[in-house]
Amino acid sequence: MALTDSGSMIAQPRQGQGSLLNNAAFRAGVYQAITLAVVIGGFWYLVNNTITNMSQRGMAAGFDFLTASAGFSVSFTLIPYKESDSYWRVFQVGMANTLLVAAVSAALATAMGLIIGLARLSNNWVIRNLSRWYVEILRNTPLLLQIIAWYFGVFTLLPNPRASMNWSDTFFLNNRGLYFPAPVPESGFGIFLAILAISIAGAAGVILWGRRRRLLTGRIAPVALPALAAMVIVPALAFLALGSPLAFDRPALQGFNFRGGINVPPAFCALVIALSVYTSCFIAETIRAGIQSVGRGQTEAAKALGVSSSRTMQSIILPQALRVIIPPSISQYLNLTKNSSLAIAIGFPDLVSVWMNTALNQSGRAIPIVAMTMAFYCVVSLSVSLLLNIYNRRVLLKER
Amino acid sequence: MAKEQKTSGAAAGAAAFKTFTPMAARPAPKDLTGVTAWLRTNLFSSVPSALLTFLGLWIAWSVLSALVSWGWVNAVFQASSRRECLDKVGLSGACWPGVVVWIPNLIYGLYPKDQVWRINWGALLLIVWLLPLWLPRVQSKIIIGFSTVLLFPLLASYLFLGGPKGWIWTALIAVGLTGFLWSLLTAASESLGGGPFLRLAARLMGAKTAEEEAQRGRLALLGLFAIAVLLVTQWNLDFVPTRVWGGLFLTLVISGFAITFSLPAGIILALGRRSKMPVISLLCTTFIELFRSVPLITILFMFNTMLPLFLPAGVEVNQLLRAIVAVCLFASAYMAEIVRGGLQAIPRGQYEAASAMGLGYWQSTSLIIMPQALKIMIPNIVGIFIGLLKDTTLVSIVGLFDLLSMARAIARDPGWIGLFLEPMFFITVVYFIFCFAMSQYSMSLEKRLGAGERR
Numbered sequence: 001m002a003l004t005d006s007g008s009m010i011a012q013p014r015q016g017q018g019s020l021l022n023n024a025a026f027r028a029g030v031y032q033a034i035t036l037a038v039v040i041g042g043f044w045y046l047v048n049n050t051i052t053n054m055s056q057r058g059m060a061a062g063f064d065f066l067t068a069s070a071g072f073s074v075s076f077t078l079i080p081y082k083e084s085d086s087y088w089r090v091f092q093v094g095m096a097n098t099l100l101v102a103a104v105s106a107a108l109a110t111a112m113g114l115i116i117g118l119a120r121l122s123n124n125w126v127i128r129n130l131s132r133w134y135v136e137i138l139r140n141t142p143l144l145l146q147i148i149a150w151y152f153g154v155f156t157l158l159p160n161p162r163a164s165m166n167w168s169d170t171f172f173l174n175n176r177g178l179y180f181p182a183p184v185p186e187s188g189f190g191i192f193l194a195i196l197a198i199s200i201a202g203a204a205g206v207i208l209w210g211r212r213r214r215l216l217t218g219r220i221a222p223v224a225l226p227a228l229a230a231m232v233i234v235p236a237l238a239f240l241a242l243g244s245p246l247a248f249d250r251p252a253l254q255g256f257n258f259r260g261g262i263n264v265p266p267a268f269c270a271l272v273i274a275l276s277v278y279t280s281c282f283i284a285e286t287i288r289a290g291i292q293s294v295g296r297g298q299t300e301a302a303k304a305l306g307v308s309s310s311r312t313m314q315s316i317i318l319p320q321a322l323r324v325i326i327p328p329s330i331s332q333y334l335n336l337t338k339n340s341s342l343a344i345a346i347g348f349p350d351l352v353s354v355w356m357n358t359a360l361n362q363s364g365r366a367i368p369i370v371a372m373t374m375a376f377y378c379v380v381s382l383s384v385s386l387l388l389n390i391y392n393r394r395v396l397l398k399e400r
Numbered sequence: 401m402a403k404e405q406k407t408s409g410a411a412a413g414a415a416a417f418k419t420f421t422p423m424a425a426r427p428a429p430k431d432l433t434g435v436t437a438w439l440r441t442n443l444f445s446s447v448p449s450a451l452l453t454f455l456g457l458w459i460a461w462s463v464l465s466a467l468v469s470w471g472w473v474n475a476v477f478q479a480s481s482r483r484e485c486l487d488k489v490g491l492s493g494a495c496w497p498g499v500v501v502w503i504p505n506l507i508y509g510l511y512p513k514d515q516v517w518r519i520n521w522g523a524l525l526l527i528v529w530l531l532p533l534w535l536p537r538v539q540s541k542i543i544i545g546f547s548t549v550l551l552f553p554l555l556a557s558y559l560f561l562g563g564p565k566g567w568i569w570t571a572l573i574a575v576g577l578t579g580f581l582w583s584l585l586t587a588a589s590e591s592l593g594g595g596p597f598l599r600l601a602a603r604l605m606g607a608k609t610a611e612e613e614a615q616r617g618r619l620a621l622l623g624l625f626a627i628a629v630l631l632v633t634q635w636n637l638d639f640v641p642t643r644v645w646g647g648l649f650l651t652l653v654i655s656g657f658a659i660t661f662s663l664p665a666g667i668i669l670a671l672g673r674r675s676k677m678p679v680i681s682l683l684c685t686t687f688i689e690l691f692r693s694v695p696l697i698t699i700l701f702m703f704n705t706m707l708p709l710f711l712p713a714g715v716e717v718n719q720l721l722r723a724i725v726a727v728c729l730f731a732s733a734y735m736a737e738i739v740r741g742g743l744q745a746i747p748r749g750q751y752e753a754a755s756a757m758g759l760g761y762w763q764s765t766s767l768i769i770m771p772q773a774l775k776i777m778i779p780n781i782v783g784i785f786i787g788l789l790k791d792t793t794l795v796s797i798v799g800l801f802d803l804l805s806m807a808r809a810i811a812r813d814p815g816w817i818g819l820f821l822e823p824m825f826f827i828t829v830v831y832f833i834f835c836f837a838m839s840q841y842s843m844s845l846e847k848r849l850g851a852g853e854r855r
Contacts, residue, residue, distance in 0.1 A: 032679035125442035126456035140835035142790040338695035381693035
């Protein structure tokens with residue numbers, strides 16, 4: 001039956017064979033036009049409804065409120081802020097707090113993730129299994145639960161300031177947070193910074209010279225120690241010669257509370273610890289997968305050539321593993337930045353909490369505020385993925 | 401040692417011409433198997449390793465002993481209020497009775513206690529529906545699996561919500577029930593060797609040719625639907641408003657909805673993003689990138705504050721539905737990227753071969769590309785499901801009573817005021833069991849599916 005069908009098709013072409021309906025380009029155009037019409041229609045419907053609803057409820061739109069005074073206080077700010085500042089300033093405060101949490105947590109998560117990831121590859125059975133269960137338990141429980149547990153279960157249960165935990169009268173931990181000395185630059189600190197910059201540049205120069213020499217002559221120059229010396233000893237001597245131009249303002253108990261120093265509120269501590277512990281599991285798994293992705297033959301070949309094991313790690317395994325490790329790690333940092341929005345559950349004033357919650361409730365400008373918050377996260381994540389794409393293109397295996 | 405042998409061998413060679421003296425055999429390596437060897441290689445291979453072993457054992461011991469003494473040795477298992485617990489052991493031991501009393505609430509939320517059987521029956525229904533997937537002789541596993549994912553929500557909606565139903569909803573519930581009956585009958589007839597149920601029914605109705613079989617099969621399905629409609633119209637349940645839904649039940653409802661919705665939506669979005677039509681590709685890419693780059697909590701807030709503005713005046717959307725819509729859209733954007741990754745892993749030759757065989761776009765996608773891509777994606781899809789289960793805790797921030805909120809509500813119960821660590825510990829264990837089981841299952845599935853490719 002099928003045969004006669006196709007046979008008849010060849011004998012006498014169906015009507016419409018040459019019509020527009022069988023033209024792929026035309027059909028693609030029609031599909032796209034229909035999709036576009038549906039999407040635009042849907043948008044128009046939503047916008048129309050929104051305008052009607054807003055006029056009914058007497059809500060105003062637009063960004064004119066940004067210059068108005070916010071009139072509420074924020075419990076923790078990285079950049080200076082007072083109640084009479086504008087809404088625009090509140091937005092900046094929120095962004096700065098979010099970025100601060102993300103940066104501190106990312107650094108801690110990387111350090112912990114590196115240790116745990118290497119521990120998972122250890123030859124030692126105890127260490128291997130300990131790190132395995134650390135990862136399994138922490139990444140299989142919700143982050144929000146962990147944040148709440150750290151905050152209400154640990155940091156708010158700490159002793160009051162008078163009975164605070166004390167490390168050599170420098171660091172204090174109590175239910176108002178962590179107190180540590182604030183650095184106060186004195187005269188001559190600028191000169192010290194300049195010397196520091198010059199010595200770092202010098203160390204970088206030594207390393208680059210060593211690399212070039214290696215590429216030209218094949219000899220490995222011992223640059224690690226001279227570079228380290230240039231980076232540490234020179235600035236240390238300069239620091240002493242200038243008469244220690246950096247003082248520390250130590251926190252001290254006065255009455256019922258601490259004065260001086262820098263105070264990090266408990267919500268910040270809980271958020272940073274929960275975020276970095278949670279993210280460290282994912283980073284550890286990434287690092288483990290990256291190192292395991294380098295074939296066993298590579299290590300064996302290096303050993304056969306008599307390359308030392310630290311050199312093998314440094315020059316053979318890591319460069320290949322980093323190619324696999326870096327892209328997922330960066331997406332973990334992005335996830336961390338997004339997850340920092342859970343700060344709202346413990347009252348830390350990050351962007352979502354201070355802007356999308358407090359400022360929105362105060363001003364009632366739902367649409368601009370939601371749009372600005374989403375725009376911030378979009379800009380952060382799109383710029384990071386742009387950088388990641390550039391990196392990926394650079395490290396792509398050059399195959400011929 | 402070897403050198404010594406060589407020189408002595410040379411001396412011997414000088415003395416007695418060409419006498420071959422073999423090198424003395426090296427001693428056999430010390431035990432390579434057994435307990436001591438295992439200990440040596442795995443725990444005490446070197447001094448630093450031995451130190452690490454003791455450090456690790458010390459960490460494990462301090463964590464476990466603290467946990468056991470708090471949760472078991474010093475814990476109180478019989479008490480009527482938190483005061484009683486505190487009088488007995490203070491804060492050194494857990495106060496479990498508070499959690500035990502609240503377990504029904506943690507599971508069902510504030511769902512009326514005389515109606516809780518409906519949730520239990522819903523869970524049982526789901527298990528029975530999925531059971532054929534583990535029966536070895538059932539052939540239509542894929543379609544039974546899809547019918548569960550797509551039709552169970554229809555049936556469950558009435559089971560959980562109840563109340564008066566209009567004719568559209570009646571029809572939808574009947575579709576769900578038809579799917580359930582069909583799955584059961586198919587599983588039964590295939591297990592007993594009768595082939596697919598619809599073919600069997602058609603043959604019983606006297607179908608001879610394949611065409612007649614298809615026709616009467618459809619007739620049988622229609623008959624099944626008629627029976628289902630009849631059953632559904634006789635089925636009356638009390639209305640339970642969504643505001644009293646809560647606990648583990650709510651968590652599973654939200655994540656279940658998200659899982660059901662995100663799989664097909666993600667596939668469509670991924671195909672759209674890879675499409676050669678610029679408008680469609682641009683729209684899909686924008687949607688995916690927008691929803692992937694903002695945190696879930698902002699989407700939940702947005703739907704909470706803006707959905708009432710978007711809809712015509714007078715249309716009420718309850719809070720649960722707002723949260724579900726937000727989580728579904730969020731999940732489908734992530735799913736789309738997973739699907740895209742799977743599609744990219746399929747070699748070009750497969751597409752080319754499919755079009756050389758004369759298959760069109762939809763045929764080659766659904767018959768050639770998707771089955772291979774889905775197999776590659778399974779671990780990542782399960783990863784998304786685990787993520788969703790964990791992320792549903794966020795709905796507690798927008799005022800829904802999920803497992804986390806219910807656990808925190810115990811601290812406000814007058815009898816158990818301030819009880820915090822024990823319920824948190826309990827729900828941590830619940831979440832861990834769900835997520836860990838899923839990840840282990842996905843790993844075993846990956847191993848089984850990838851068996852063909854492993855050398």
